[in-house]
Each structure stands twice: as structure tokens, then as C-alpha cells.
Amino acid sequence: MIEADVIIVGAGPTGLMLAAELRLAGVRPLVLERQPQRRVTPKAGGLGGQILELLRYRGLLERFQAACTDPVPAPRFPFGGVHLDFTQLADPPMHALPLPQQLLEQLLDERAGELDVDLRRGHEVVGVSQDAAAVTVDVRGPDGPYQVIARYLVGCDGARSRVRDRAGIGFPGTTYPEVNRLAQVTLPDTVTILGNGDLDVPGFGTIRAGFTRTDRGLFGVSASPTSTVVSLYTIEDESTEYDDDTPMTVTELQDSLRRVLGVDLPVGKALRLSRFTFKAHQAERYRHRRILLAGDAAHLFPATGVAINAGMLDAVNLAWKLAADIHGWAPAGLLDTYHHERHLAGARTMLHTRAQVALRRGHDVAAEALREVFQELLADESPLRRMGALVAGTDIRYPMPGSDQHALAGTFAPDLTLHTDQGTTSVAELMQTARPVFLDLADRPDLRQIAGDWQSRVEIHTAKADQRPADAVLIRPDAHVAWAATIDEPADTAAPALREALTGWFGTP
Numbered sequence: 001m002i003e004a005d006v007i008i009v010g011a012g013p014t015g016l017m018l019a020a021e022l023r024l025a026g027v028r029p030l031v032l033e034r035q036p037q038r039r040v041t042p043k044a045g046g047l048g049g050q051i052l053e054l055l056r057y058r059g060l061l062e063r064f065q066a067a068c069t070d071p072v073p074a075p076r077f078p079f080g081g082v083h084l085d086f087t088q089l090a091d092p093p094m095h096a097l098p099l100p101q102q103l104l105e106q107l108l109d110e111r112a113g114e115l116d117v118d119l120r121r122g123h124e125v126v127g128v129s130q131d132a133a134a135v136t137v138d139v140r141g142p143d144g145p146y147q148v149i150a151r152y153l154v155g156c157d158g159a160r161s162r163v164r165d166r167a168g169i170g171f172p173g174t175t176y177p178e179v180n181r182l183a184q185v186t187l188p189d190t191v192t193i194l195g196n197g198d199l200d201v202p203g204f205g206t207i208r209a210g211f212t213r214t215d216r217g218l219f220g221v222s223a224s225p226t227s228t229v230v231s232l233y234t235i236e237d238e239s240t241e242y243d244d245d246t247p248m249t250v251t252e253l254q255d256s257l258r259r260v261l262g263v264d265l266p267v268g269k270a271l272r273l274s275r276f277t278f279k280a281h282q283a284e285r286y287r288h289r290r291i292l293l294a295g296d297a298a299h300l301f302p303a304t305g306v307a308i309n310a311g312m313l314d315a316v317n318l319a320w321k322l323a324a325d326i327h328g329w330a331p332a333g334l335l336d337t338y339h340h341e342r343h344l345a346g347a348r349t350m351l352h353t354r355a356q357v358a359l360r361r362g363h364d365v366a367a368e369a370l371r372e373v374f375q376e377l378l379a380d381e382s383p384l385r386r387m388g389a390l391v392a393g394t395d396i397r398y399p400m401p402g403s404d405q406h407a408l409a410g411t412f413a414p415d416l417t418l419h420t421d422q423g424t425t426s427v428a429e430l431m432q433t434a435r436p437v438f439l440d441l442a443d444r445p446d447l448r449q450i451a452g453d454w455q456s457r458v459e460i461h462t463a464k465a466d467q468r469p470a471d472a473v474l475i476r477p478d479a480h481v482a483w484a485a486t487i488d489e490p491a492d493t494a495a496p497a498l499r500e501a502l503t504g505w506f507g508t509p
């Protein structure tokens with residue numbers, strides 16, 4: 001007997017976002033998370049890219065901004081040893097929030113609670129099987145083992161995804177030997193922080209402030225005589241494979257300092273210890289019949305700052321498609337567009353993060369020259385904007401069926417200000433409920449009448465827009481434009497084209 005519409009394995013950022021989006025689409029997910037409590041291992045220090053705009057479209061951005069621990073920094077992002085410096089631009093193509101991952105997960109958890117998501121912590125998925133009708137999951141819970149049967153299962157279970165393994169989905173790619181360790185610690189009185197930020201270590205001598213490259217890797221220190229807390233950073237190549245969920249220890253940090261710099265550094269209190277490694281892996285497919293993958297289970301990128309953005313956007317893309325299938329109106333092939341669209345987006349993120357590996361790992365003069373040339377190019381506005389859109393994931397244009405598509409089709413819907421009979425609103429406001437929207441911006445009763453056949457699934461709005469990039473726009477729940485038309489041609493094909501788009505995305509009326 002089917003007990004859940006969708007089982008989500010894993011309550012990280014991807015699984016929690018998916019659960020909330022499914023609830024908005026009227027589906028009841030069951031989230032199974034093996035850890036009994038929310039995690040405390042420090043991971044991402046912030047959230048950036050297209051997901052921030054999506055959160056704004058869901059009416060959540062202000063809440064996320066309010067939870068930030070630090071002021072929002074000037075937009076400047078590392079990119080493989082160089083920097084994307086958007087401070088010169090009034091409207092930067094990329095934004096970020098200094099929202100540590102623990103806080104992000106807390107907010108997403110609270111949101112899931114508000115939407116009445118069934119979230120079970122301390123429940124580990126140990127087995128998965130599927131047939132034509134359902135997925136069966138073996139769970140090890142606090143009260144013993146049990147089984148759940150669901151229509152679909154989504155593995156949001158991270159880099160070492162058991163779901164991916166059980167579904168037999170390949171995860172080819174490269175694991176780089178580079179291990180980065182970042183620590184904020186206090187030092188005992190025996191170590192002196194000099195006026196210029198250098199450290200004087202008994203029995204070793206002076207460690208220069210800033211970065212020091214050695215035969216074994218890179219060491220960095222940032223210290224000030226006015227603060228007892230110093231930041232330490234090491235990068236070295238290692239053959240050990242680490243699990244990101246295994247916390248780094250002070251001993252691990254000290255061992256790394258000894259290898260990279262040859263120093264025995266006494267450490268007082270550790271305020272933050274984190275380790276990250278770089279892998280470039282992407283699941284061969286994001287769907288195998290009734291099992292789907294999202295987030296780190298589907299992709300691992302070899303650079304920082306992009307993974308959560310990609311994972312949460314996977315969730316937003318997938319939720320409404322799964323819901324359409326469960327509600328029984330999904331047109332043929334709708335669920336497969338999840339793989340087509342998000343695998344494409346993942347490949348694009350892989351492209352620039354792999355380029356970052358090439359930029360950052362070279363240590364000879366030729367590599368230095370490459371970084372310098374790259375940094376010079378990024379001083380110009382056009383390449384800077386282009387790179388910003390690439391890193392943010394805002395340049396994604398999903399391929400839409402049919403030829404001769406409008407320039408908006410497949411892109412993230414622009415946030416137009418809309419004047420309606422009921423007052424002024426915006427695309428962002430209309431997307432808060434995560435329902436498809438048909439926008440008639442040129443007062444076309446014939447188009448509204450066609451859309452009316454789908455009114456149980458699609459919201460219909462007539463408005464005047466200050467800026468009108470199209471006369472009519474059909475927007476999917478993930479805020480991507482399914483279809484748009486500018487009606488200036490003598491043979492007006494908008495009506496049949498709209499009907500085709502509505503059928504193609506939202507099924508037969």
C-alpha cells in the first residue's frame with residue numbers, strides 16, 4: 001500500500017527545499033534523515049547565486065537576510081585564484097548572503113515545519129527497490145526497522161548517496177588530491193602575535209603574515225595583535241579521502257601545519273575548524289524510473305560557493321513536475337525534463353568550476369601569467385558580467401520545445417512591475433504560491449480564453465507592465481518562462497502556440 005507520495009532521503013538544504021516546494025504544490029512528502037539532530041559541522045559560510053532571487057520570488061528573502069550573522073559584504077567572489085570584483089557595478093550580476101549553512105538549514109527546517117512536512121530525524125534509509133508502480137524503502141528508525149512504500153523517491157542524501165548506488169546510477173568524475181583546511185583558533189601565550197601580524201613561535205621562529213608557499217603546499221595566516229583569534233589556512237595534496245560530515249580536529253590541523261610548514265604550532269581554543277576537498281562528479285542521469293537525485297547526490301563541483309545554489313535549484317525544478325505527476329495531469333515526458341534541464345545546468349557549473357581548478361592549481365610562472373591575464377580581463381564590465389551570470393547560474397536558458405522561440409522562453413522570468421485592476425503587483429509577488437502564471441500584457445481576450453481552459457492549474461492575470469519584454473508570458477512554478485510572444489507579425493500565431501505550450505507543460509485541460 002502506498003503510504004507517501006514522495007520520500008525524500010536527506011534533510012540537507014536540497015531535501016528541505018524540495019519538501020517545502022512539494023508542500024506548496026499540494027503534495028505530502030516524507031523526509032527521512034539519518035542524523036537524530038540538525039548537523040553542527042560547519043560547512044558553507046554563505047549562500048549565493050540565482051537561488052536568492054528564487055527565495056525572493058517565494059517571499060522568503062527578507063527572512064533569510066534577517067538571519068545573517070554578518071553585514072552583507074560588497075560583492076566580491078573568489079574564482080580559481082583570481083577575484084570577480086563586482087564592487088564597481090551598481091547592479092552586480094551576482095549576490096550572496098553571509099548565512100552559515102547551519103542557519104540556512106535551521107530556516108529551511110522551520111519553513112518545512114510551518115508547511116507541516118513529515119520530517120523524521122534519526123531514520124536511516126538502508127535499502128531501496130522499485131517496480132513499475134512504487135518505490136519500497138527499508139528504514140532503520142529509533143524503534144527498529146520498517147518499510148515505507150511511495151510513488152517516488154528523491155535521493156538528497158549527499159555526496160556518498162546510498163540512493164544513487166542502489167539505483168545503479170553512475171557517478172563518473174575526478175577527485176582532486178587537494179585538501180583545504182580552514183581554522184579560527186586562539187593561540188597560547190607562548191606564541192606572540194607581532195605588530196605586523198607575523199607570528200613568533202618558540203623553537204621555530206617567525207611565520208610571516210599572509211600566504212607562504214612551500215614544497216608541500218600553501219599556508220596562510222591572518223592575525224592581529226589586537227585580537228586573540230587567528231585564522232589559519234592550509235592547502236596540500238593528500239591521497240586520503242575525507243567524508244565532509246566527519247569534523248576536522250585540532251590534531252588534524254596541527255598535523256597539516258607540520259607537513260606544510262614544518263611547524264609544531266601549539267593551539268588554544270578552536271572556534272571554527274573546517275576542511276573541504278574538491279571533486280568533479282556528475283550523476284550520469286538524475287532519474288532512474290521512480291528514483292531521482294538532487295543536490296550533492298547528483299553533482300559535486302571542484303570549487304566553493306556554488307553547490308547549495310545548484311542543489312536548491314534542482315529541488316525547485318523538480319518539485320512541481322513530481323507534483324504534476326502525482327496529481328495526474330503531467331504531460332508525457334514532463335518528469336524527464338528535470339534531468340534534461342538540471343543536468344545541463346550542472347554541466348555548466350562543472351564547466352566553470354573545472355576551469356577554476358586549472359586556474360588555481362598551477363604554481364609555475366606560466367600559471368601566474370594565466371591568472372594575471374584572467375584578472376585583467378575581469379576588470380572590464382562585459383566579461384565581468386558574463387562570468388558573474390555563469391557563476392550565479394543566471395545565464396541558464398532551458399531548451400524549450402519547438403522552433404522560433406521568443407528570447408524569454410526558457411529563461412528565469414524577469415521581475416516586471418504589473419499594474420492590474422486590483423492595484424500594482426509584480427512577477428515576484430505572483431510567484432509566491434509557486435503556481436504557473438499566464439500573464440496577458442497586451443489585453444488579449446482570445447489568449448485569456450485559451451488559458452481559461454487550464455484555470456484550475458494556471459493563474460491568469462491581465463496587467464500593464466512598465467517594461468514589456470513580451471505581450472504574453474507563461475511562467476512555470478520554478479519561475480522559468482515556458483512560452484512568451486511578442487505579437488507584431490501579420491500572421492498572429494500566438495493563440496495556437498499558447499495552447500501548445502499549455503498542453504506541453506500543464507497537460508490536457
Ligand SMILES: Cc1cc2nc3c(=O)[nH]c(=O)nc-3n(C[C@H](O)[C@H](O)[C@H](O)COP(=O)(O)OP(=O)(O)OC[C@H]3O[C@@H](n4cnc5c(N)ncnc54)[C@H](O)[C@@H]3O)c2cc1C
Nearest residue numbers: 010012013014034043044125157158295296305306307308
Ligand atoms: C567545509 C565546507 C564548506 C563548504 N562551503 C560551501 C559554500 O561556501 N557554498 C556552497 O554552496 N557549498 C559549500 N559546501 C558544500 C555544501 O555544504 C553542500 O553542497 C551541501 O551541504 C549539499 O546539500 P545537500 O542537501 O545536497 O546534501 P547534504 O547537505 O550532504 O545533506 C545530505 C543529508 O542526507 C542525509 N543522509 C545521507 N544518507 C542518508 C540515508 N541513507 N538515510 C537518511 N539520511 C541520509 C545526511 O545525514 C545529510 O543530512 C561546503 C562544504 C564543506 C564541507
